Amino acid sequence: MENRPLEYDYTVAKMFMVTTIVLGAVGMTIGVFIAFELAFPGLNTAFGSGVAEYTAFGRLRPLHTDSVAFGFTVSGIFATWFYVGQRVLKVSMAESKFLMFIGKLQFWLYVIGVAAAVVSLFMGYTSSKEYAEFEWPVDIAIVIVWVLWGVSIFGLIGIRREKSLYISVWYYIATFLGVAMLYLFNNMEIPTMLATSAAGETNIGDWFHSISMYAGTNDALVQWWYGHNAVAFVFTVPIIAMIYYFLPKESGQAIYSYKLSLLSFWGLMFVYLWAGGHHLLFSTVPDWMQTMGSIFSIVLILPSWGSAINMLLTMKGEWQQVAASPLIKFMVLASTFYMFSTLEGPIQAIKSVNAIAHFTDWIVGHVHDGTLGWVGFMIMASLFHMAPRVFKRELYSKSLMAAQFWIQTLGIVLYFTSMWISGITQGMMWRAHDEFGNLAYSFMDTVDVLHPYYALRGTGGLLFLIGFFMFAYNIYKTMSARPVEESELQNASPMGA
Amino acid sequence: MFHWLEKHPFLFAVGVFITIAFAGLIEIIPNFAQASRPVIGTKPVTVLEQAGRNVYIKNSCNACHSQLIRPFKAETDRYGHYSLSGEYAYDRPFLWGSKRTGPDLMRVGNYRTTEWHENHMKNPKSVMPSSIMPGYPWLFTNKADIDTAFATQLTNAQFFGVPYNKPIPMKDGSTAVVKMADSVAGAHAMALAEAKEITSKMKDQNVKDAVAHGEIPEIVALIAYLNSMK
Numbered sequence: 248m249e250n251r252p253l254e255y256d257y258t259v260a261k262m263f264m265v266t267t268i269v270l271g272a273v274g275m276t277i278g279v280f281i282a283f284e285l286a287f288p289g290l291n292t293a294f295g296s297g298v299a300e301y302t303a304f305g306r307l308r309p310l311h312t313d314s315v316a317f318g319f320t321v322s323g324i325f326a327t328w329f330y331v332g333q334r335v336l337k338v339s340m341a342e343s344k345f346l347m348f349i350g351k352l353q354f355w356l357y358v359i360g361v362a363a364a365v366v367s368l369f370m371g372y373t374s375s376k377e378y379a380e381f382e383w384p385v386d387i388a389i390v391i392v393w394v395l396w397g398v399s400i401f402g403l404i405g406i407r408r409e410k411s412l413y414i415s416v417w418y419y420i421a422t423f424l425g426v427a428m429l430y431l432f433n434n435m436e437i438p439t440m441l442a443t444s445a446a447g448e449t450n451i452g453d454w455f456h457s458i459s460m461y462a463g464t465n466d467a468l469v470q471w472w473y474g475h476n477a478v479a480f481v482f483t484v485p486i487i488a489m490i491y492y493f494l495p496k497e498s499g500q501a502i503y504s505y506k507l508s509l510l511s512f513w514g515l516m517f518v519y520l521w522a523g524g525h526h527l528l529f530s531t532v533p534d535w536m537q538t539m540g541s542i543f544s545i546v547l548i549l550p551s552w553g554s555a556i557n558m559l560l561t562m563k564g565e566w567q568q569v570a571a572s573p574l575i576k577f578m579v580l581a582s583t584f585y586m587f588s589t590l591e592g593p594i595q596a597i598k599s600v601n602a603i604a605h606f607t608d609w610i611v612g613h614v615h616d617g618t619l620g621w622v623g624f625m626i627m628a629s630l631f632h633m634a635p636r637v638f639k640r641e642l643y644s645k646s647l648m649a650a651q652f653w654i655q656t657l658g659i660v661l662y663f664t665s666m667w668i669s670g671i672t673q674g675m676m677w678r679a680h681d682e683f684g685n686l687a688y689s690f691m692d693t694v695d696v697l698h699p700y701y702a703l704r705g706t707g708g709l710l711f712l713i714g715f716f717m718f719a720y721n722i723y724k725t726m727s728a729r730p731v732e733e734s735e736l737q738n739a740s741p742m743g744a
Numbered sequence: 745m746f747h748w749l750e751k752h753p754f755l756f757a758v759g760v761f762i763t764i765a766f767a768g769l770i771e772i773i774p775n776f777a778q779a780s781r782p783v784i785g786t787k788p789v790t791v792l793e794q795a796g797r798n799v800y801i802k803n804s805c806n807a808c809h810s811q812l813i814r815p816f817k818a819e820t821d822r823y824g825h826y827s828l829s830g831e832y833a834y835d836r837p838f839l840w841g842s843k844r845t846g847p848d849l850m851r852v853g854n855y856r857t858t859e860w861h862e863n864h865m866k867n868p869k870s871v872m873p874s875s876i877m878p879g880y881p882w883l884f885t886n887k888a889d890i891d892t893a894f895a896t897q898l899t900n901a902q903f904f905g906v907p908y909n910k911p912i913p914m915k916d917g918s919t920a921v922v923k924m925a926d927s928v929a930g931a932h933a934m935a936l937a938e939a940k941e942i943t944s945k946m947k948d949q950n951v952k953d954a955v956a957h958g959e960i961p962e963i964v965a966l967i968a969y970l971n972s973m974k
Binding site: 284285291292299300303305306309371372373375376377404410411412420421424428432437439440443445448451458461462464465468470513516519520526529530532536539602606607611677678680686690 | 766802807815832835838842896898
């Protein structure tokens with residue numbers, strides 16, 4: 248056999264790159280819109296009172312969260328898997344017609360599932376559970392897509408040439424298993440069409456409507472075991488898979504420590520699942536679970552910082568690259584935001600802090616410094632690294648990328664600082680008593696005071712969105728840029744001015 | 745050991761699965777074994793209230809309003825007695841929410857009235873001048889889905905043993921019975937009777953006319969549900 252590098256087949260990766268960008272743009276646009284609805288409520292009827300039902304905050308909020316989580320992020324996970332998987336396992340998808348078929352089938356079913364989800368959420372068909380809003384027909388589509396992805400992962404592993412699994416593959420496997428387990432258990436529901444009335448009537452009412460298998464406190468417990476760990480296995484684990492591959496590749500540096508990566512991986516797997524109880528502090532779930540949730544949240548700092556420090560130390564001695572390359576900037580700031588966010592989360596999980604923070608904007612701020620700064624930056628950085636290699640073109644513009652970096656960083660800072668102030672202010676006002684022991688503020692007082700912070704938050708989100716469109720434009724123009732000569736690029740991605 | 749495991753993907757995956765499933769087994773299973781029991785006085789919802797609960801979910805009211813009163817003085821002063829686990833025994837799904845852009849609604853039936861809700865849902869600023877909640881005028885024209893509400897009640901009774909048409913112990917030692925219809929037509933008749941009680945205190949003429957003609961706008965169902973939250 249001829250001795251030359253493998254030619255990888257990126258057909259499916261390219262497809263998912265498109266949905267990453269399109270669904271990211273949709274989800275973030277809705278996000279900015281509903282952020283401004285809170286600052287300027289008149290926007291609820293901005294498109295006319297006839298369609299106000301479909302543009303009100305409540306109806307759009309699940310569309311925002313689900314399209315950035317299951318649209319942008321999950322597409323990004325799939326896109327990077329179909330790129331990274333082949334390369335670290337040293338096998339091309341073109342070698343297996345079966346895996347190529349499964350990959351394409353997964354993509355098209357995913358697109359159908361997304362369309363069904365968007366329509367049903369607009370109509371208000373929701374189970375009400377956060378990040379698990381879809382009714383059972385969409386759930387089934389999601390499960391099929393997920394199983395197909397599993398076939399891709401283990402199929403590719405089955406025909407691999409490189410026997411030892413690289414760190415990124417550990418994390419992709421964990422993503423697959425974790426989400427499968429969580430999603431199945433949290434979405435156990437009984438379709439109401441199965442019930443029979445005393446008169447013998449069946450199929451009564453909407454066929455797609457269902458109710459949860461669990462009631463009340465149990466339902467809450469399962470939901471937040473899911474909700475918290477969906478953050479783990481969608482916003483953390485697969486993003487670590489990305490940074491473990493793309494940062495060493497782009498910088499040309501070896502991972503700092505294998506032992507640290509082992510500790511962080513197995514530590515994260517064990518600890519993360521316990522921490523869900525911190526969403527239910529002072530609720531009606533048993534006290535010992537709340538305490539476990541608090542304690543394990545603090546322990547979680549260890550494996551989280553293990554990964555982040557491993558990444559930062561990978562850049563040891565090569566810090567000039569951060570100044571030189573906007574792509575390295577994105578990745579280094581992503582791991583910094585990861586450290587920041589995984590410190591902030593445990594602080595909020597301490598009971599006395601949670602008593603103030605829970606139900607306020609501080610939680611919203613925490614979610615967004617993680618998702619914008621860590622998840623968003625890392626997925627965009629991954630796509631920037633992939634684009635020249637997938638399209639065999641030079642990245643369109645380095646200066647556009649640098650401008651995007653600073654605009655988005657400013658946006659994130661505005662976002663979380665305004666939400667800190669807003670959340671802590673509201674939390675303190677809710678609990679304030681006057682000298683006679685009466686409540687010092689009406690609820691309305693605590694809403695009035697938030698207006699400037701809501702406006703500031705919307706502005707921060709808007710800056711991030713502008714940056715996202717710059718990213719989309721940069722990738723789009725890359726497809727039509729100058730071709731790159733070598734068939735296989737080394738490390739630093741080629742960039743136009 | 746880890747080097748070896750990294751060359752054996754199947755066993756690696758099994759190892760990961762056991763590691764992540766462990767916490768769920770320990771935390772969730774024991775609580776399910778003693779599934780939450782209703783406290784004395786907890787009743788399941790009527791068919792119109794169920795339809796209202798579905799309207800609440802359809803418009804994601806839970807995105808901005810919680811139904812969970814924490815055991816702090818500031819919260820019990822503002823919203824009433826702190827929540828008890830058994831009060832949620834019939835809640836499928838639970839609606840605790842995670843964000844209070846607006847106030848908690850767990851016991852809103854104790855301090856708001858049909859008239860207040862009607863004004864507030866049509867135009868929140870008419871009763872709360874600086875409210876940032878949008879108006880919900882479409883609730884006054886959309887028709888409540890009584891069929892699905894009835895199917896939800898049936899599912900609760902048949903799959904989860906929710907005690908419809910059975911005596912339920914109340915706080916004063918008496919018993920109460922929450923009736924469930926035995927047919928779709930019966931459910932509509934029950935819902936209409938409940939709706940008429942609500943509309944007798946409402947002033948929107950179109951809503952009154954609709955109910956007089958046997959159609960129930962979503963707002964009537966929603967108010968029935970909100971009034972039941974005590």
